[in-house]
Amino acid sequence: MPKPILTIKNLTKIYGQNVIFQNLNLTVNEGDTVVIIGPSGTGKSTLLRCINLLTRPNEGQIWLDDLEITAKGTDEDQVRQHIGMVFQNFLLFNHLTALGNVKLGLTKVKKMSEEEATKKAMHELSRVGLADRANHYPGQLSGGQQQRVGIARALAMDPRVMLFDEPTSALDPELIGEVLEVMRKLALDGMTMVVVTHEMGFAREVADRIVFMEKGHIVEEGSPDEMFNHPKFDRTREFLWKITELYGKKEKEAE
């Protein structure tokens, strides 16, 4: 019996007059990788930001395990520890080394001792293959390396679920592979992940479920096989065809 980690019910987010999404429902089960795809401006990133409470939904509920995190009086800082976030622009702490970036949450949030935190942080850095870059500052790392440090920083908090907000969109084509490789490994290790991406290769190979979102609605969701080979809606087929073609070309150019 699959155990839901994230349950989203009737979620609505409105900015001023702008309805970003309305009555959105989504469940993410333990160990699953859910890939959210769709045209830009359809509320995919806003959804992720709602999940870790960086922005508050107008209506609806979100549960993390059995805890309703959208309830009034929830300790946001407590909740965010358990929800890892990887940003499109990496957003590393530029004044800290790779090690310092991963350690900060361990010493200041988890209150680990210096020694314990260093050990744990080094372990996370080796998981993303960057143990040898521990003492480099973000400005001395490539974009791909920075993003891997970003992943290690989120992993270090031992989150229940990891959110990825277009983690490879800001990267040069030749650096995308190393980040996707780390994510693939994470998925195999059983990490629960929600990934917003345009990387269709990754979606097809790694996703347990693909969710196609457009204009604030979930149009269709299903396994990669269902979505790529037998989509129920024309709109899904159209979008997948277009984006695979587009990114396929880009990949060829990069070679």
Add this chain to the structure above:
Amino acid sequence: MLTWLGYFGRFGQNFLRGAGVTLELTAVGLAIGFVLGLLLALARSYGSKWLQRAAGAYIAVFRGTPLLVQLFIIYYGLPELGIAFSQTVAAYLALGLNSAAYQAEYLRGSINAIGAAQMEAGRSIGLSKWQTIGYVILPQALRLALPSWSNEPISLLKTTAIVFLIAVQDLMAEGRRAATTTFDFVGIYLAVAVVYLVMVFALDALLKFLERKTAIPGMDIETRR
């Protein structure tokens, strides 16, 4: 020329004592201004509406009126309300309160430049708002502010000269005394100017050193997005 150089021998002790007072005034004024300026900048960037307005009003008033007027209000005006300070304390206060307004503006600019994104990154790993400000925003914002903030110590050092008007015995006051002894106003004030210049050069070198020392490897001064 020889007479002029002779001034440094004849009044050397006095100039040194005065320069010492000038440096003290600069250091204390800068320190008060930094602490208060940082609080003002934080209030403006992260405070409640009410705090933001109060901080904004403070900055507008202290940047918008002459330091000399502020000094005279503190030294001559406040005693009428029963609050009296010694000359030195009045000077510290006036310089500090005034410098705070300018330092707040330098710091606020760089806090805003570091921006909301770094705040989100900090919050995303479970840091609280004030932890993120303390461990993520300020370490970067202070470094970013340093090159432009460096104007403030230098400008303050020269500005301290006005406190001789309330009879604080700083370098300017010593110069004035020496000038009225020798009646060589040009010569003496030139000598005083040279002492100021030496202090400014030394301070400038110190600030440049600080800038190099705190630079983040691999990072230009500009923020990145």
